[in-house]
Amino acid sequence: MERHVLGISGGRDSAALAVLMRQSRPDLALEYFFTDTGKELPEVYDFLGRLEGFLGAPIQRLNPDRDFDFWLREYNNFLPSPRTRWCTRQLKLRPFERWIRPDLDAGTTIFSYVAIRSDEPHREGLTATHPNLRVVLPLRERGIDKKGVIDLLDAAGVGLPDYYRWRSRSGCTFCFFQQKIEWVNLMREHPKAFEEAKRYEKTALDHGSPFTWSDRESLDELADPTRVEQIEREHRARLDRLKARQRPNALRPAEPVDEVLFEEDGGGCLICHK
Structure with a gap:
């Protein structure tokens, strides 16, 4: 048994990867997912709707079992930071792991497609912590860089999320990585x-x-x-x-x-x- 999953962040790279896979591997029964913290920019939800229209398939929302306010209390009201990224761990990674863990443990091989471009040698894919999890980097494998990502989205009529007018990142509204x-x-x-x-x-x-x-x-x-x-x-x-x-x-x-x-x-x- 196999599953093929592709995470959508609300940003351009993962959207371009979804476009690429839809065009180049229509035979794959890809499952698209978005880990929704409940604190996303409204432009992100608009973009997800636009992307779903192109893909002709739903993007499944993975909601955390506990919200931001719960985890803030659990961490003694300390804000997440570059040194303590509890938001990523509890609101992004945890829901994904809960979603795929039963199938992994049952022996299903899960291929996770991750959007790392060819011009990002400093980035690595999510570490596969389970023997049945395989991480695949199609953008890097095909030599697709930042310009190639934008070209893919433009050619598909998807375009860029509107927040790129004023902000460089998707993710939570109050992401601590903002300038x-x-x-x-x-x-x-x-x-x-x-x-x-x-x-x-x-x-x-x-x-x-x-x-x-x-x-x-x-x-x-x-x-x-x-x-x-x-x-x-x-x-x-x-x-x-x-x-x-x-x-x-x-x-x-x-x-x-x-x-x-x-x-x-x-x-x-x-x-x-x-």
């Missing part, structure tokens, strides 16, 4: 979500959490108009420096500098952001 300019953008695009993030942060700090959502700065401090102006000024300066360093290449159009800038910092959780 400061992205927190400013969240404040403007989704003010209610920003206020919710502030409330979580205040509760965490009141309980002694050493972490804030944004490194070494609370969202209250970040939202101060003077600070917002400074963040935007520094962001524009970085864009200008990148533009000045770009060299024209007639064989390959330069990608927008704002995309390069957003990805400069690296990091991120594979299962959330791909």
Whole structure:
């Protein structure tokens, strides 16, 4: 017995992988899934609907058995952080493992298709911790890079998620990997979500959490108009420096500098952001 599963994060790479597999391996009975934390951007849900229309198949929602608020209490109200990624472990990995574990233990071989591009040598697939789990990297195997991902989505008429206008990552609304300019953008695009993030942060700090959502700065401090102006000024300066360093290449159009800038910092959780 075999199963073939493909995780959709709400981002462009996993969507492009789904498009590729639908076009190149229509014979596979692929199961598409999305681990829904309940704290996703509304643009993510819109994009999932668009992708389902192309695939002609549902994307199964895997919901955690306990929500974000439960796990926040379990972790003594300490916010997740790059050093303590309990959100990924409890709200993303745990539901996936619960979904496939019975079949793995029953002897079914499960092939998990993961969206790692050919231009991401620093990334690795999810480690297969069960002998019946096989991780497959079709984008890397076929030499598909970032431009190839975008080409796949454009050609399929799926396009990109709308949040790429102002943010580089999918995943939770208040992902701690956001850059400061992205927190400013969240404040403007989704003010209610920003206020919710502030409330979580205040509760965490009141309980002694050493972490804030944004490194070494609370969202209250970040939202101060003077600070917002400074963040935007520094962001524009970085864009200008990148533009000045770009060299024209007639064989390959330069990608927008704002995309390069957003990805400069690296990091991120594979299962959330791909």
